[in-house]
Amino acid sequence: MLFAQLLANGIFVGSVYALLGLSFATIFASTKIWHFAQGAVYTLGGYALLVGTGFLHLPFVLSIVIAMVVCAALGIASMQFLYAPLRRRGATSLVMVMASLGVMIISDNLLLLYFGPSGFSIDVAGPEPIIVGGVFLTGGQFLTPFVALVVVAIYIALLFKTTFGQHLRALIDNEELLLRNGIDTARVKLLAFASGSALLPIALALLVMSGAGISPNVGVSATLIGAMAMFLGGIDTIPGAALAGLLLGIVESLAAFLFATEWQTAVTYALALVFLMLRPTGLLGRSLPRASL
Amino acid sequence: MGGLSGLGAQIGKWVVAGAQAAADNLNAAKSGSTFSLIAEDTQWAPQKGVESFNKLSNVDHVNFILSGGSSVMEATAPLATQSKTVMFNTGAQSAKMAGISPFVFSVLQLSDFDTGVLARYAFKDLGYKKIATLYVNNDTGVPNQTSFSKAFEAAGGQIVAAEAFKPNETSYGVQLAKIRAAQPDAIYLVGTPAELPFAARQARQMAPNLPLLSFAGIESKEFLDAAGAAANGIIYTTTAYDPHSDAQNVKDFVAAYKAKNNGEVPTSPYAGYGYDAMMIAAAALKQTKKFPGVTGDNVFRDDGTVAKAVAIRKIDGDHFTTIAVIQP
Numbered sequence: 001m002l003f004a005q006l007l008a009n010g011i012f013v014g015s016v017y018a019l020l021g022l023s024f025a026t027i028f029a030s031t032k033i034w035h036f037a038q039g040a041v042y043t044l045g046g047y048a049l050l051v052g053t054g055f056l057h058l059p060f061v062l063s064i065v066i067a068m069v070v071c072a073a074l075g076i077a078s079m080q081f082l083y084a085p086l087r088r089r090g091a092t093s094l095v096m097v098m099a100s101l102g103v104m105i106i107s108d109n110l111l112l113l114y115f116g117p118s119g120f121s122i123d124v125a126g127p128e129p130i131i132v133g134g135v136f137l138t139g140g141q142f143l144t145p146f147v148a149l150v151v152v153a154i155y156i157a158l159l160f161k162t163t164f165g166q167h168l169r170a171l172i173d174n175e176e177l178l179l180r181n182g183i184d185t186a187r188v189k190l191l192a193f194a195s196g197s198a199l200l201p202i203a204l205a206l207l208v209m210s211g212a213g214i215s216p217n218v219g220v221s222a223t224l225i226g227a228m229a230m231f232l233g234g235i236d237t238i239p240g241a242a243l244a245g246l247l248l249g250i251v252e253s254l255a256a257f258l259f260a261t262e263w264q265t266a267v268t269y270a271l272a273l274v275f276l277m278l279r280p281t282g283l284l285g286r287s288l289p290r291a292s293l
Numbered sequence: 294m295g296g297l298s299g300l301g302a303q304i305g306k307w308v309v310a311g312a313q314a315a316a317d318n319l320n321a322a323k324s325g326s327t328f329s330l331i332a333e334d335t336q337w338a339p340q341k342g343v344e345s346f347n348k349l350s351n352v353d354h355v356n357f358i359l360s361g362g363s364s365v366m367e368a369t370a371p372l373a374t375q376s377k378t379v380m381f382n383t384g385a386q387s388a389k390m391a392g393i394s395p396f397v398f399s400v401l402q403l404s405d406f407d408t409g410v411l412a413r414y415a416f417k418d419l420g421y422k423k424i425a426t427l428y429v430n431n432d433t434g435v436p437n438q439t440s441f442s443k444a445f446e447a448a449g450g451q452i453v454a455a456e457a458f459k460p461n462e463t464s465y466g467v468q469l470a471k472i473r474a475a476q477p478d479a480i481y482l483v484g485t486p487a488e489l490p491f492a493a494r495q496a497r498q499m500a501p502n503l504p505l506l507s508f509a510g511i512e513s514k515e516f517l518d519a520a521g522a523a524a525n526g527i528i529y530t531t532t533a534y535d536p537h538s539d540a541q542n543v544k545d546f547v548a549a550y551k552a553k554n555n556g557e558v559p560t561s562p563y564a565g566y567g568y569d570a571m572m573i574a575a576a577a578l579k580q581t582k583k584f585p586g587v588t589g590d591n592v593f594r595d596d597g598t599v600a601k602a603v604a605i606r607k608i609d610g611d612h613f614t615t616i617a618v619i620q621p
Contacts, residue, residue: 002474009466109298117302118486118515121494129498136473138498141466211494212463213519215487221461256467262430262457264467 004135006253012141012210014249015148019203020222021229021245022155025238026196027075028230030171031189033083034093036100038197038226039219040107041078045071045201046214047111053122060124060205067201075197076190078103084186104219111216119213126209140210151202152242155195159238164191172236232272234285244283248272294345295361295384296337303486303515304361304563305334308383311559311567312359314549319575326578328571331355337432339368346372359570363387363432370394379577381570382597384563387436392596399598400569400591401562402621405440407509407530407603410619412444414605415479415506419528424506425454425477427468427492429484437483437508445481453477458492460485465492469499479504482527486510490519497523504528512606512613513561524608533602533618534562534588542572546587560613562588 027035048070052063082103086096127139159165167188170178178185203222208214226241229248233240248268255267276282295305309332316328331353333345342365349355350372358373360366361384373380373396380397382390386404390397415421424445428434434457442452454475456468472480480503484492489511496505509531517524536547536558546568550559559565569586576584584591589601600621606613 002471005470005474006467009470012466013464112298112302116515117298117306119490119519121490121519121521123521129501136499140498207463210464210466211491211498211523213491213494215461217461217487218463221463253467253470256471260455260457261468261471265459 001134003254003257004133006257007250008135008137008141010250010253011246012137012144012249013253014246015145016203016206017225017229017245017249018148018152018242019199019206019245020226021233021241021248022152022238023196023199023203024223024226025230025233025235025241026168026192026199028227029235029238030168030192031079031083032093033079034097034100035078035083035193036097036223037078037082037103037107038075038200039223040104041071041074041197041219042200042204042222043108043111043214043216043219044074045197046204046208046218047115049201049205049208050120050122050214053124054120060122064201064205067205068198071197071200072194075193078197079190079193104223108216108219115216117216119215121211121213122208124209138210140206143209144206147202147206151199152239155199156239156242158195164188168192169238172238228269228272231276232282234282236286237282237284240282240284247283294333294335294342294349294358294365297332297334298336303513304384304510304561305337307513307559307561307563308359308361308567310550310554311546311564311569312383312571313553313567314546314559314564315568315571315575317549317553318545319571324575326575328575335360335362335365337362337365339364341365342369343372346378350376350378357381357574359383359567361385363389363436366390366393366397370397373397379574381573383566383570385432387432388440389436391598394597397597398573398593400573400586400588401566401599402532402601402603403598404437404508405444406600406621407532408437408441409444410603410605411481411506411508411528411530412441412450413448414528414530414617415481416445416448416450419479419504421450421478421504423451423453423475423477424479424481425456425472425475426452426481426483427456427458427465427472427496428482429460429462429488430457431460431485433485433510434483438481441481441483458484458488461487463491465495466499469496472503473500477503479506481506483508483510486513486515490516490521490523493520493527494523509562511608514557517608517611525610527608528605528616529607530603530605532562532565532588533604533615534565535604535615536560536565538587540587542585543587 045067048067052058229245230241233244252268297305335342346369357379359381363385366385370393374394382399388405428438505527507529565588573584605616
C-alpha cells in the first residue's frame with residue numbers, strides 16, 4: 001500500500017515537474033541560453049498569484065492567468081533587457097550564466113526585503129480528499145495530473161500545429177537555415193521566453209493547491225528540477241523534458257520506498273547521473289548536446 | 294550575529310529586534326554605559342559565522358556577541374575561547390551547547406529539556422503510544438527530533454516513523470505518505486519558519502485526523518498567518534515567556550520592541566532571548582549572578598547552560614494557550 005501511495009504522490013509531483021521541464025526546455029533548447037533567472041520569474045509569478053488572490057481577492061483561476069501574463073512579460077524582458085544586450089556586446093555564454101544567476105539572487109533578496117522571509121499561503125477551495133483503492137489523495141493531488149496533462153497536451157499541440165511551434169522546433173535544429181528563409185529568429189526567441197515563462201505559474205499554482213507556500217526561495221529548487229528534467233529528456237526535444245519531469249517525480253517519490261527520506265534527493269540525482277552516463281542524449285534526444293557553457 | 298537573509302532569516306531578525314529593544318531601554322535608563330548593536334548576517338552557515346565573529350571581534354572590537362545556530366556556535370565557540378570573547382547563545386538548541394566553551398552562555402533551554410517535557414506529556418497525559426516525527430534536516434530539526442525521540446522512547450512510547458525533509462522544501466507528500474503508512478497516534482513536527490506552516494497545512498490535508506505536536510519555533514504571528522486553520526490545536530513546548538505578562542520587565546521589553554517594529558507584539562521567544570542576552574550582559578557589568586529575564590530567571594550552570602521553566606501550550610484559533618508550566 002505504501003508503494004501505491006508513493007507512486008500516486010510521484011505522479012502528482014512529477015506532473016508539476018513535467019511543466020517545469022517543459023518551461024526550461026522551451027527556453028534553453030531554442031535559445032541556448034542558461035536562463036537561471038527563470039527561478040526568479042517562477043518566484044515572482046508566485047507573488048503575482050499571491051497579490052491577485054490574497055491581496056486583491058480575485059478568483060484563483062483569474063489570478064493564475066494574470067500571473068502567467070506577468071511571467072510571460074518577465075520572460076520577454078529577460079531576453080530584451082538582459083541577454084540581447086549582453087550578446088550584442090559579445091558576452092560569452094559564461095557571462096550570460098553569471099548575469100542570469102545575478103538576476104535570480106537580486107530578485108530573491110528584493111522579495112525578501114519587501115515581503116519578509118516568512119512564506120505566504122493561499123487558501124484554495126479544491127475537491128475533497130478521495131481514497132482510491134486504499135490510496136489517499138488530497139483534492140489538489142487528485143486534480144494536478146489531469147490539469148498538467150491537459151496543459152502539456154495543448155502546449156505540445158501548439159508546438160506541432162502552429163507556425164510559431166514549427167519555427168521554434170526548427171530553431172532548435174538550425175537557426176541559420178531559418179534566417180536564410182527570412183524568419184525573424186529574434187522574435188521566435190522572444191516568444192519562446194514568453195511561452196516557457198507562462199507555464200511557471202501553472203506549476204506553482206498546482207503546488208499551492210496542495211498546501212505549498214510562496215516564499216522568496218521557491219525558485220531555486222524549481223530551476224534545478226526544470227534543468228534536470230530538460231537534461232534527462234534530451235536537450236534538443238521539448239516534449240522529452242515533460243516526460244522526464246514526470247519520471248523524475250515518480251523516481252524521487254519511490255526512492256523513499258527503499259531508503260529513508262533524507263536520502264531521497266541523493267538517490268534520485270545519483271540515478272539521474274547514472275542514466276545520463278549511459279545515455280547522454282537523454283530520453284528522447286536525437287543527437288549529442290551541442291550547447292556548451 | 295545570526296541568519297538575517299535567506300533561509301531562517303526570521304529567527305535572526307527576531308533576535309536582533311529583541312536585542313535592539315534591550316539596548317534602547319538600557320540607553321534610556323542612562324545607567325552609565327551606552328549600548329549599540331552591530332548586526333552581521335551569518336546565513337546560519339559556519340563559514341559565514343567564523344567570518345562574522347572575526348570581524349566583530351578583531352575589527353569592531355565588540356564587548357560581547359549574541360549568536361545562534363548549532364553549527365555556527367560549534368564553529369565559533371573555539372574562537373570565543375581563544376579571544377576570551379563572551380558569546381551568548383540565543384538560538385542553538387543542540388545538547389552540544391552544554392560546556393562548549395567557558396565563554397559561551399545559553400539564554401535558552403537546550404532541546405533535551407523542553408522536548409523531554411513534551412514527550413512525557415504526550416505519552417502520559419495525551420496517551421499517545423506511537424508517534425511519527427517530521428523534521429527539517431538541519432541544525433533546527435535534527436537536535437529537536439533526536440532529543441524528542443529519545444525522551445518519548447524513554448517514557449515508554451514508540452517512534453514509528455522519522456521522516457526528514459530538505460530546508461525550504463515545498464512538498465511533503467512523500468514523508469506524509471510514509472507517516473500515514475506507519476499509523477502513528479500523532480506527528481511531532483519541527484522546521485524553520487520557511488517550512489513549518491506548509492508542512493502543517495499538508496499534514497492536515499494528508500493526515501486530517503492526526504494531532505500535531507511541535508516546538509518553540511512555531512509560536513509566532515507569522516506562523517499563524519501562513520498556516521491558517523492548520524495551526525489550530527497544535528501542542529508544543531516553549532520557554533515560559535508571555536509577551537502579555539504583567540511583569541514590569543516584560544512590559545518594558547514589549548513597549549520598546551513595539552516602538553521600533555510598527556507596533557508589533559514580540560510573540561516569538563527568540564526576540565525575548567535577544568533582549569535577555571543584552572540585559573544579562575549589562576547586568577554582568579555590575580557583577581550580578583542571577584539575571585531575571587523576560588523569558589524567565591537566568592542562573593547559569595558551570596557548563597554555560599541555563600535552567601528555565603518550560604510551558605506546554607496549544608494553539609487555539611489565533612491564541613497561544615498555556616496548558617501547564619514545568620519548572621526545571
